[in-house]
Structures are given as structure tokens and as C-alpha cells.
Amino acid sequence: MVVGVMGAMPEEIDPILKRLENVKKHEVADNVYYTAFYGSLDLVVAYSKIGKVFSALTAATMIEKFGVQKMLFSGVAGAISPALHIGDLVAATKLCQHDLDITAFGHPYGYVPEGKVYVEADPRLLEIAASVAYKQGVKLKRGIIATGDQFVADAERKAWIGQTFNADALEMEGASVAVVCDALGVPFFVLRAISDAADMDAGFDFDAFLQSSAVKSADFIFMILDEL
Numbered sequence: 001m002v003v004g005v006m007g008a009m010p011e012e013i014d015p016i017l018k019r020l021e022n023v024k025k026h027e028v029a030d031n032v033y034y035t036a037f038y039g040s041l042d043l044v045v046a047y048s049k050i051g052k053v054f055s056a057l058t059a060a061t062m063i064e065k066f067g068v069q070k071m072l073f074s075g076v077a078g079a080i081s082p083a084l085h086i087g088d089l090v091a092a093t094k095l096c097q098h099d100l101d102i103t104a105f106g107h108p109y110g111y112v113p114e115g116k117v118y119v120e121a122d123p124r125l126l127e128i129a130a131s132v133a134y135k136q137g138v139k140l141k142r143g144i145i146a147t148g149d150q151f152v153a154d155a156e157r158k159a160w161i162g163q164t165f166n167a168d169a170l171e172m173e174g175a176s177v178a179v180v181c182d183a184l185g186v187p188f189f190v191l192r193a194i195s196d197a198a199d200m201d202a203g204f205d206f207d208a209f210l211q212s213s214a215v216k217s218a219d220f221i222f223m224i225l226d227e228l
């Protein structure tokens with residue numbers, strides 16, 4: 001089975017790549033895709049670069065050019081829910097785009113015609129994640145993740161996103177990966193470890209915790225890969 005493991009930044013996939021052997025590099029569509037065997041799995045690993053457009057391109061390339069059959073996203077996120085603290089893992093039950101706005105025409109935030117506000121993650125992959133978390137004694141929360149093309153470092157913006165979408169965490173790539181995978185019929189799972197609280201300290205906390213939180217997410221991704 002061909003499994004895609006995506007991140008947005010190098011720091012999010014470095015902890016993945018360093019645990020793989022005989023990694024091959026492929027330059028496709030202005031990006032670098034790494035392939036390697038992991039047990040019985042063929043892995044395709046890449047960071048997309050930041051934001052919804054780059055992550056959509058990488059997800060589509062992984063599926064269309066590399067034949068990815070399941071997509072796992074590993075990375076960091078800003079916390080919205082007060083129950084989420086730096087280092088905590090959160091798996092997306094569904095994802096939305098908080099900066100998609102044609103409300104001037106009476107549509108809800110995050111909605112465009114023929115689209116949907118939320119895209120649901122694969123229940124089977126969520127079930128595997130919950131089972132792995134239980135067996136390994138890892139605290140794994142599940143929640144709604146809101147995606148937008150902005151680094152949120154403002155308590156008011158964060159609160160608006162939380163209230164408008166009932167979101168628990170926010171980032172810049174998950175919902176676009178979800179739309180691509182949903183459209184192309186590929187089960188997907190988005191895992192994030194909290195790096196900051198999307199408030200006035202977010203920039204400082206992000207710099208301080210990006211690496212350690214990215215490792216936490218990557219380590220759990222390997223626990224899921226071991227079950228696939």
C-alpha cells in the first residue's frame with residue numbers, strides 16, 4: 001500500500017525522514033518528494049511549503065503522480081480550545097477553511113456553492129489512531145481543525161474562528177489537503193501537535209516549540225504506520 005506522509009515545513013517531515021532508510025528523492029512540480037519502504041508500506045514523504053495552495057498541490061501530486069492510497073498529515077497547530085496545551089496531540093475529526101468568505105451573498109463562513117463547510121476525516125484512520133493512543137498510553141484529543149492562509153497571533157481572531165466553526169485548533173494546510181483527498185477518494189488523517197496558542201505570544205511560542213511538537217506528531221504517525 002502506498003501511504004503519503006505530508007507536512008508543510010521541513011521541520012515537520014525531518015523527524016519522519018530521519019527514521020527511514022534508502023530514501024529516494026524525486027523532483028516533481030516544483031517540489032521534492034521522498035520515497036522509501038517502511039515495513040510492507042511504500043511511503044511518499046514531502047513538505048508542501050506553507051499554506052492552502054501549496055498543500056493542495058502536494059496532496060494532489062502525491063495522489064496523482066505517486067499513487068498514494070492513504071494520506072497522513074503530520075505537523076503543528078495553534079490551540080483554540082483551552083483544553084489543548086503546547087505539545088498536546090489533536091487528530092482532526094473534520095476540517096474547515098476559516099478564511100473562505102462569501103457571506104456578502106448570504107452564505108455561511110467557510111462555504112462556497114457546490115462545496116461544504118466541513119470535510120470529514122477517515123473514520124477508520126481515526127479509529128486506528130484512537131486504538132494506538134490507548135495501547136501506547138498517548139494522550140490524543142480529537143477535534144475540529146480550522147485552516148486559513150494566515151498565521152494567527154491574535155486572541156480576537158482566534159476567538160472568532162473558535163466560535164464561528166466550533167474549532168479546537170487552527171493551522172494553514174489541513175482543510176485543503178482534506179478537500180483534495182475527499183475529491184480524489186483517498187482516506188486522510190490530519191494530526192497536529194500544539195506549538196502555540198494563536199495569541200499574542202504565538203510567534204515566540206511557535207519558534208520555541210515547532211521542533212519538539214513536530215517530533216511528537218511524527219512519532220505518533222509512526223505508531224499509526226505500524227498499524228497499517
Ligand SMILES: Nc1ncnc2c(CN3C[C@H](CCSCCOCCO)[C@@H](O)C3)c[nH]c12
Pocket residue numbers: 008009049050051075076077078150151152153170171172173195196197198199202206
Ligand atoms: N498560530 C498559528 N496560526 C496558523 N498556523 C499555525 C501552525 C501550523 N503551521 C505552522 C506554519 C506557520 C507559518 S508562519 C512561520 C513561518 O516561519 C518561517 C521562517 O521565517 C504553517 O505551516 C502552519 C502553528 N501555529 C499556527
